[in-house]
Amino acid sequence: GMDAGGRLLEDLDPEQLAAVTAPRGPVCVLAGAGTGKTRTITRRIAYLVDRGHVAPGQVLAVTFTKRAAGEMRTRLRALGVTGAQAVTFHAAALRQLRYFWPRVIGDAPWELIDGKLRLVGQAANRLGAPTSAESLRDLASEIEWAKASLITPEDYPAAVTRARRDVPMPAEQISRVYQGYEQLKTRARLLDFDDLLLHTAAILEEHSDVAVEFRDRYRCFVVDEYQDVTPLQQRVLNGWLGGRDDLTVVGDANQTIYSFAGASPRPLLDFPRRFPEAVVVRLERDYRSTPEVVALANRVIGAARDRPSGSRLRLIGHRPSGPEPKFSEFDDEPGEAVAVADKIGALLRNGVPASEVAILYRVNAQSEAYEQALAEAQIPYQVRGGERFFNRPEIRQAMVSLRGAVNGASEAGLPEIVREVLKPHGLSLEPPTGGAQRERWESLLALVELAEELDSVTPGADLARFVAELDLRAEAQHPPTVEGVTLASLHAAKGLEWDAVFLIGLTEGTMPIQHADTDEAAIEEERRLLYVGVTRAREHLWLSWSLSRTAGGRRHRRRSRFLYGLLPEDHPAARTVGGGAQREAAPTRRAVRVECRVCGDTLLNTPAIKLGRCATCPSDVDEELLDRLRKWRAARAKQLRVPPYVVFTDTTLTA
Ligand code: ATP
Ligand code: MG
Secondary structure, eight states: OHHHHHHHTTTOOHHHHHHHHOOSSOEEEEEOTTSSHHHHHHHHHHHHHHTTSSOGGGEEEEESSHHHHHHHHHHHHHTTOOSOEEEEHHHHHHHHHHHHHHHHTOSSOOEEOSOSHHHHHHHHHHHTOOOSHHHHHHHHHHHHHHHHTTOOTTTHHHHHHHTTOOOSSOHHHHHHHHHHHHHHHHHTTEEOHHHHHHHHHHHHHHOHHHHHHHHHHOOEEEESSGGGOOHHHHHHHHHHHTTOOOEEEEEOGGGOOOGGGTOOSHHHHHHHHHSTTOEEEEEOEEOSSOHHHHHHHHHHHHTOSOOOTTOOOOOEEOSOOOOOOEEEEEEEHHHHHHHHHHHHHHHHHTTOOGGGEEEEESSGGGHHHHHHHHHHTTOOEEEOSSOOGGGSHHHHHHHHHHHHTTTTOOSSOHHHHHHHHHGGGTOOSSOOSSHHHHHHHHHHHHHHHHHHHHHHHSTTOOHHHHHHHHHHHHHHHSSOSSOOEEEEETGGGTTOOEEEEEEOOOBTBBTTBGGGTTOHHHHHHHHHHHHHHHTTEEEEEEEEEEEESSTTOOOOOOBOGGGTTTSOTTSHHHHSSSSOOOOOOOOOEEEOOEEOTTTOOEEOSOHHHHTTBOSSSSSBOOHHHHHHHHHHHHHHHTTOSSOOOOOOOSEEEOO
């Protein structure tokens, strides 16, 4: 109806309006962060549907992350559009495969695996390639890159040379493991994520009846974040289009952050050449952020060395002025985390909703200190990106092994049995030093701690009971009960926005990440990642870093190279390069302290607490205390990946 159509055109600037109301056919929006690209495409879909140009069911809108797809669906729903598909490339492909597979392949769809590591490990093992956890991850990401780039195992070595790609081991060896992996997978009738796209493209290319049916169904295509399209995704998109041109793409070449995985802004930048009749729109006004944040974003991206042609857009802030971005340096990471939690507490007291605050980091392993600090400050939060404890691949794999061991277990104590079962999963006695391996280790250890807990609460509980307990917990963790502060990686934050954003851990080795150091292109991608981070903030933006990892540890971390040129001139850290800067004092840390009622000894951060016993005297900790402890743990366990064993009271300790 015309009324709704009128409303759909409200609050659009002339360029946005041109893209929204362009006739069906190729449309390309090339524009910076926060300029309204996602708004423009969702309005366009709503407009085309509202005017009867297309039926909602004929629209297929795709993007790259689940969150971004969710964001599109939310906005479409708000505009009153129902029945239009807004999904990730993978979800679209999975859905189509389920539908066409029985007809084309002739049996039940193969099973989808959600990680490559196990099969890559088998292939590497057979071929005598390195099989450390580290090497397997490297191999898996090389295979992912190759598949996303449409490179076969045979072509891999030549492609590596052509792309001047830094490879973690000899290209011939990777090529053989890649081939072995594909064989094992096919023999076992399994599909990985990339196969979803490969099969979809192949079916559309080889089965004209399927292609005809598909193209009859979907007629209007939209791609958000098009700068991150891979050749494989482009091939699927071409299969969907089948020579038609009803395609709207929007993107920002400066936000290309997946080129390590084969993504390229080329198709975005070449779009006007590929479709000479396309409506091409450039947006420059930033509607998301204050001019202060916009100025910083311009500075971040202004320093980029390899800006692809056509991406030289400067953002122009369009919102009222706000606070200057803040830069804070800390002695150590726990101090940084506590300070961030403190500032968030202040924001919340000032009426900023928790759901309007985000802490963004480079790698997921960084979340732990912040989860801890937020939990201590009793600030609700959620970790974004499918990383909730029972969703993590290592925990899912561990659960499979635990289930498998239920009947064979010897009734040894439950924690020992669990430890034994988890050993092959990477639960070494000594914690690995860092990175994903450490993260994995911590998660596995958390399972042992849960076993210890169950064992102490219900002595004699067996493995079956433990597994049932874990299932219950997994169930309970499922829907987040409160909208809290968001913790997310920079990659997962793309396309989203918050009133207040904390960019943490801005040190060399983390941001930019260590392995980018040898490669200028990789450093530039890290810079774009920082740009993505900065442009998530509407109003408040804090950038912080700390010079050592542990409290009182050696201060051997260096500030991120990206900070120079961003720090205001009067910032102490701007003057002194490398130490001696005046650092922010970490706020005092409020902790809960518990005393044993029998011997009066203080229990603080002692493992004995977990077992409900005093560390000093043999008496059981009294019921009231245990009850408090359980409640506190239960509240925290809902949010934490790693179950806590520190008990905090209102006593004040200095950090
Ligand atoms: P990104 O590159 O980060 O994905 P984007 O270009 O997709 O950003 P949007 O998320 O669509 O930007 O818009 C950013 C913010 O600006 C949103 O809150 C949106 O509602 C708002 N906005 C966009 N266009 C306008 C406008 N014409 N008037 C007022 N607000 C607008
Ligand atoms: Mg967007």
